[in-house]
Structure formats: C-alpha cells, structure tokens
Amino acid sequence: MTTFLQFHLLTTYPLSNPNRDDQGRPKQALIGGSPRLRISSQSLKRAIRESSYFAQDLAGHTGTRTRRLATELKSELIGQGISEQQAGDIATGIGVAFSKLDKDTTNATTLAFISPEEWALARDLAARAVAGEALPEGKELKKLVLRRADGAVDIAMFGRMLADSPDYNRDAAVQVAHAFTTHRAQVQDDWFAAVDDLKTREEDSGAGHIGEHGFGSGIYYIYACVNVDLLVENLSGDRELAERGIASLVRALATATPKGKQNSHAHHPRAGFIRVERGTEQPRDLSGAFHKAVAADERVSIAALNEMAERLDKAYDMSFEHAVMDVAMGEGSLSEIARFASDAVKGVSADA
Numbered sequence: 001m002t003t004f005l006q007f008h009l010l011t012t013y014p015l016s017n018p019n020r021d022d023q024g025r026p027k028q029a030l031i032g033g034s035p036r037l038r039i040s041s042q043s044l045k046r047a048i049r050e051s052s053y054f055a056q057d058l059a060g061h062t063g064t065r066t067r068r069l070a071t072e073l074k075s076e077l078i079g080q081g082i083s084e085q086q087a088g089d090i091a092t093g094i095g096v097a098f099s100k101l102d103k104d105t106t107n108a109t110t111l112a113f114i115s116p117e118e119w120a121l122a123r124d125l126a127a128r129a130v131a132g133e134a135l136p137e138g139k140e141l142k143k144l145v146l147r148r149a150d151g152a153v154d155i156a157m158f159g160r161m162l163a164d165s166p167d168y169n170r171d172a173a174v175q176v177a178h179a180f181t182t183h184r185a186q187v188q189d190d191w192f193a194a195v196d197d198l199k200t201r202e203e204d205s206g207a208g209h210i211g212e213h214g215f216g217s218g219i220y221y222i223y224a225c226v227n228v229d230l231l232v233e234n235l236s237g238d239r240e241l242a243e244r245g246i247a248s249l250v251r252a253l254a255t256a257t258p259k260g261k262q263n264s265h266a267h268h269p270r271a272g273f274i275r276v277e278r279g280t281e282q283p284r285d286l287s288g289a290f291h292k293a294v295a296a297d298e299r300v301s302i303a304a305l306n307e308m309a310e311r312l313d314k315a316y317d318m319s320f321e322h323a324v325m326d327v328a329m330g331e332g333s334l335s336e337i338a339r340f341a342s343d344a345v346k347g348v349s350a351d352a
Contacts, residue, residue: 001280003347005226005246006320007253008275008286008309010182010219010301016267017215018258019043025187025214029178034293035186037216039179043258044222048176049154051252058248061241063113063152063160070095070106073126082130093135094122097145099164113160115152121145142168149236153245156234157226173231174224174249177285181218182304183296189214215265219301222271223285224253228278228344243342250276250338254325272327273302275309276337277320278344284312298328 017026019039029038048054054062066072070091077087091106099108122145129135136144146168149156159172189212196208226249232242254271289308294300313319323340325332 002230003228003278003280003344004283005228005341005344006277006283006285007222007224007226007250007341008277008305009222009253009271010273010298010305011179011222011254011269011271012219012298013037013217013257013269014265014267015188015215015217016265017213017261018267020260023214026216028187029180031180032291032293034184036181036183036293037185037187037218037220038181039220039222039258041176041178043260044179044256045158045176047256047258048249048252049158051248051256053248053251053256054154057244058153060116061151061153061245063115063155064119065111065113067099067108067111068106069098069112069114069119069122070101070108073122074106076123077126077130080130086130090126090129090135093129093137094125094141094145097122097141097165098162110163112162113152113155115147115150115155117147117150117152118145121147149234151235151238151241153235153241153248156231157245157249170234171230173227173234175226177223177287179220179222180287180290182221182290182294182301183218184293185216185218185296187214187216213261213264215261219296219298221287221290221301221305222253223287224249225283225285226344229348232345232348239345239348242348243345246342246345247338250341251334254334254337270327271325272298273305274325274332274334274337275305275322276324276341277309277322278341278347279318279320280347281318281320284316284318286312288312302326 019027021027027038029036074087074091078084095101098112099110101108142165148168155170157174159170161169191212193207194209235241286305286308289304294304323337325337
C-alpha cells in the first residue's frame with residue numbers, strides 16, 4: 001500500500017505582497033463568499049526549490065529549469081577552443097533531446113527540468129562529438145541523455161513534462177495547494193511618493209515620483225501531500241536521499257516564502273503551527289475548515305483545523321499517525337516534525 005505524508009501549516013504573514021497578480025497586487029480568491037488573500041502553488045514550489053535547505057542539504061541533487069542547455073553547452077565548448085560553428089552544431093544536436101529549439105538560436109522553445117546526471121551525460125556526449133564521434137539522433141540520442149529516474153530531488157518531487165519526449169516525463173511525488181487566508185482579508189492600497197534628492201524646493205516642491213502599491217496580511221493555510229513510494233521510485237530507490245529530501249521539504253515549507261516586494265516589507269514569516277500526518281489512507285486536505293471564514297486569530301484557526309481532521313477521520317473511518325508543532329504553546333519542534341516525516345520512508349516496500 002502507498003504511504004502518504006500530509007502537511008497542514010498555518011503561517012502568519014505581516015503586511016506584504018509576496019505573490020503578485022498581473023497588476024502587481026497580492027493575489028486573491030473568493031472562498032465561501034468571503035474575500036481572501038492567496039499565494040499560488042507555483043510560487044510556493046519555487047520558494048521551496050530556492051530555499052537554503054534545498055541548496056545546502058541537497059547540494060548536487062537538484063535540477064535546473066531552463067531553455068538554455070544548448071546555449072550553455074555551446075559556450076562551454078567555445079571556451080575549450082572549439083570553433084563557434086562546430087560548437088553550435090554539437091550543442092544543437094544534443095539540445096534537441098530535451099525540446100525543439102528556437103529558429104536561428106540554441107535556446108529551446110520550452111522550459112525543461114534537467115537533472116545533474118543529464119547535464120553530465122550531455123557534456124560527455126559533447127566531448128565524444130568533439131573527438132570525432134557522430135552524434136546519434138532521435139530515440140538513440142534520448143536514450144543516451146535523458147533519464148526516467150535519477151538523483152534530482154526537486155524533479156522527483158515536483159515532476160516534469162517533456163512535450164517531445166513523453167517517455168521521460170516524471171509524475172510529481174509532491175502536490176502543493178494554493179495557500180489562502182483562513183479569514184476574510186482584502187488588498188489594501190498605499191499611495192507613495194519619492195523625493196528627488198537634487199531638486200530644490202525653490203525649483204519645484206513636488207515629488208520626484210508617485211505611485212501606488214498593494215499589500216495585505218493574514219494567517220494562511222498551506223497544504224502539501226507527498227506520495228512517499230513515488231518519491232523513492234523517482235529517486236531510483238535511494239531511500240537515504242528520499243529521507244533527506246523529505247526533511248528538507250519540511251523545513252522549507254515552514255520557512256520559505258515567495259520574495260515578491262520583500263525589500264519593501266521585510267516579510268520573513270515562519271509557520272506558527274504544523275500538523276503532519278502519515279499513513280496509507282487516501283489523502284484529504286483540511287481546507288473545508290476555512291470554507292466559511294473564521295476569526296483572524298491563530299488559535300481559532302488551529303481549533304478549526306484540528307476539528308475538521310477529527311470529523312473527517314470519524315466520518316470516513318480513517319486513521320493517520322500525526323505529529324504537531326505549535327509555537328505559541330511550546331509544543332514540538334521543526335526537527336521533531338522533520339524526523340517524523342522522513343521516517344515515512346521506512347514504510348515504503350522494497351519494490352518501490
């Protein structure tokens with residue numbers, strides 16, 4: 001049976017604008033008839049991937065999302081003394097393994113997640129081409145460069161799609177929901193002015209620049225779910241790396257944040273409450289606790305979250321082991337939560 005991990009976090013954001021819409025204002029949603037502030041799952045996953053925990057604890061085991069593999073490969077070959085024409089031909093011949101290329105450039109038409117192992121295989125193939133070997137094409141090229149599973153933890157967690165090479169797509173082992181405030185919350189607008197330091201009052205007493213800026217604050221419910229068996233499978237059965245990856249994910253979920261307008265607001269929130277659950281039951285989020293907006297109080301949100309978990313488990317006859325970190329009550333710690341979560345790998349069958 002598949003082992004699942006579920007994370008339920010409550011994080012209080014100060015006045016901030018971490019994730020902007022197309023007009024530069026904080027993203028919003030209407031839930032249960034009440035206006036809420038929202039942080040997209042895409043921005044949360046980006047913040048997790050860019051966190052110090054992924055950068056340091058998983059060094060050498062994270063991928064690169066880029067359109068520029070062939071461009072980088074061409075630059076490296078030119079740096080080795082290869083002519084620009086030959087370097088371009090080799091880089092182009094290898095780059096098409098990941099995606100079609102833009103006309104007259106070495107940039108791909110679409111972004112692709114590329115693992116460290118695939119980068120190494122591409123460089124090795126380029127070196128062989130420089131030595132005089134003919135570059136393979138089509139399926140043979142893809143077999144030499146692409147991998148279905150390897151040691152890239154972020155690709156194993158969040159998946160990837162290669163439109164031209166679907167056999168090498170990877171199903172995401174981690175699902176991340178859009179975060180939203182548990183209570184009513186609306187965007188506030190701020191009119192601001194900036195002074196031109198070199199303009200004198202005698203010349204003109206007006207501002208050098210004026211503008212508007214949106215921001216908001218609130219208690220956000222953040223939910224993520226991990227298919228632990230799929231994570232181990234995506235990492236070629238490397239359980240130790242899967243454990244490290246889960247521990248890093250826990251710490252990043254609790255501390256990482258999208259950085260929109262961070263210099264203007266200095267928002268560095270940390271989760272005030274975490275409930276992590278593990279088991280083989282079908283996952284269920286607890287967003288229903290906040291479909292009707294609750295009071296803007298962390299204790300009220302925690303009570304609603306726990307009550308929803310108990311009601312769902314009773315109604316569906318489910319049972320999850322769980323651990324809690326509650327900062328205000330001095331209960332639990334992030335290290336304990338990380339250990340509890342990473343121990344879920346022990347429940348994965350040997351065939352995964």
